[in-house]
Amino acid sequence: MAAAAVHEPEVIRDKAAMRAWSRRRRAEGKAVALVPTMGFLHEGHLSLVSAAVAASAGPVAVVVSIYVNPSQFAPTEDLATYPSDFAGDLGKLAATGVVAAVFCPPDLYVRGSADRPSAASASGGAVSCLEDAGGHAHETWIRVERLEKGLCGSSRPVFFRGVATVVAKLFNIVEPDVAVFGKKDYQQWRVICRMVRDLDFAIQIVGSEVVREADGLAMSSRNVNLSEEDRKKALSISRSLVDARTATLSGSNRSQEIKDQIVRTITEAGGQVDYVEIVEQESLVPVERMDRPCVICVAAWFGKVRLIDNIEIHVDSSTVLSI
Numbered sequence: 091m092a093a094a095a096v097h098e099p100e101v102i103r104d105k106a107a108m109r110a111w112s113r114r115r116r117a118e119g120k121a122v123a124l125v126p127t128m129g130f131l132h133e134g135h136l137s138l139v140s141a142a143v144a145a146s147a148g149p150v151a152v153v154v155s156i157y158v159n160p161s162q163f164a165p166t167e168d169l170a171t172y173p174s175d176f177a178g179d180l181g182k183l184a185a186t187g188v189v190a191a192v193f194c195p196p197d198l199y200v201r202g203s204a205d206r207p208s209a210a211s212a213s214g215g216a217v218s219c220l221e222d223a224g225g226h227a228h229e230t231w232i233r234v235e236r237l238e239k240g241l242c243g244s245s246r247p248v249f250f251r252g253v254a255t256v257v258a259k260l261f262n263i264v265e266p267d268v269a270v271f272g273k274k275d276y277q278q279w280r281v282i283c284r285m286v287r288d289l290d291f292a293i294q295i296v297g298s299e300v301v302r303e304a305d306g307l308a309m310s311s312r313n314v315n316l317s318e319e320d321r322k323k324a325l326s327i328s329r330s331l332v333d334a335r336t337a338t339l340s341g342s343n344r345s346q347e348i349k350d351q352i353v354r355t356i357t358e359a360g361g362q363v364d365y366v367e368i369v370e371q372e373s374l375v376p377v378e379r380m381d382r383p384c385v386i387c388v389a390a391w392f393g394k395v396r397l398i399d400n401i402e403i404h405v406d407s408s409t410v411l412s413i
């Protein structure tokens with residue numbers, strides 16, 4: 091992002107105050123653009139801020155939300171070790187010069203008492219860190235029923251339910267005109283697009299390109315939890331994706347062969363593959379032959395860190411290799 095004058099964003103912690111703030115900006119004739127995040131910000135997040143500004147034709151008030159949403163983490167996942175640096179985040183957002191407000195609520199859910207069972211436990215359903223903490227008072231969930239299955243949904247059974255629900259809550263609180271999501275979390279972006287379409291949210295969803303480190307590793311807050319050795323091994327993901335795209339553009343279009351090669355590359359580097367799938371870009375339906383626009387999606391473990399990445403393949407265009 092180009093250097094801009096430092097501008098301290100207003101920090102808002104309260105839902106009602108956030109909604110009132112947005113409505114005031116609207117009354118001033120500004121569009122409101124929301125960038126939802128879980129904090130520990132990096133250049134990938136800041137690129138979403140730039141995309142938010144670019145997506146709005148006229149004056150825009152950009153809001154970045156920072157909230158580590160417990161309902162998208164299963165109790166076995168890494169909620170407790172998710173990195174945070176609120177002061178650092180604020181500094182980075184101020185340095186963009188274009189973020190008007192940061193919404194960082196202490197909690198977004200109505201909690202119940204721990205001595206009564208949660209709705210999910212009572213019904214034998216999947217349980218997230220929210221219910222685990224005795225959050226039975228919240229029991230309304232958004233399910234994007236087909237798109238939430240497969241890919242990350244297979245190994246993270248409560249993830250998309252939690253994401254769709256918290257994003258809908260953020261939309262109701264911030265009331266944005268535009269919301270920006272990174273294509274690094276490809277399935278998440280598609281799930282949100284489908285939720286917005288199906289539930290008639292009057293919000294334009296922007297999908298923003300993956301931002302990478304100079305050596306190709308997709309930027310991710312969790313990268314900080316990689317050991318130096320695992321970080322080197324993790325480069326096998328982007329390397330295997332670039333090789334796959336090269337192979338595809340040279341005429342090799344059988345998905346199984348491409349997937350096998352990616353699994354080999356990551357496994358030989360010392361990673362543990364969660365999944366490698368090649369799917370249609372919008373429907374996320376698996377393809378046997380890569381003869382239409384598709385996306386190769388990967389999730390793999392390096393030590394205790396699970397990373398995701400993907401590459402879109404436009405077989406019918408002369409794609410420039412950029413990573």
Ligand SMILES: Nc1ncnc2c1ncn2[C@@H]1O[C@H](COP(=O)(O)OP(=O)(O)OP(=O)(O)O)[C@@H](O)[C@H]1O
Binds near residue numbers: 134300302312
């Ligand atoms: N490298 C990146 N390029 C583009 N967008 C990104 C990138 N990393 C994260 N984003 C986007 O930023 C938004 C907030 O994501 P989040 O705060 O979970 O960060 P993250 O780096 O994806 O963290 P995690 O380590 O949990 O994957 C999401 O829309 C996500 O897709």
Ligand SMILES: CC(C)(CO)[C@@H](O)C(=O)[O-]
Binds near residue numbers: 126127128159257275
């Ligand atoms: C969209 C999101 C902010 C919802 O908690 C989160 O899943 C993320 O940061 O990608």
Ligand code: BAL
Binds near residue numbers: 128162275
């Ligand atoms: N960016 C995705 C958030 C998560 O993995 O929980």
